[in-house]
Amino acid sequence: MVASGWEVYEPDRDVQGSQWALDREGLRRAAVEARADFEARRRESVAEVRAELWLGAGPSRRVRAAAQRAGLRPAEVLAQLAERVVVEEDGTVSVPPFMPSR
Known part of the structure; x- marks a missing residue:
């Protein structure tokens, strides 16, 4: 901020910080959607059992x-x-x- 001559932090002028914030928000949205998808699949498969079986x-x-x-x-x-x-x-x-x- 000092090198840029800012007296106070201005998010609109902070290109890198704004990009990081957008990236974090995108990751957060993706995580929320993935969790919602997981929960929906879990509710649908309550009566179902999935197993991995290793046979000789x-x-x-x-x-x-x-x-x-x-x-x-x-x-x-x-x-x-x-x-x-x-x-x-x-x-x-x-x-x-x-x-x-x-």
């Missing part, structure tokens, strides 16, 4: 083979498998035999 080589080959035979993606076969899970009163988990389909 053997089970992975079997799932890929079943998917290929059915013309599906492996994730679609796993989703169908999960839809058919039966949990017994004693806590055992099983899946009745089924044919993956579109």
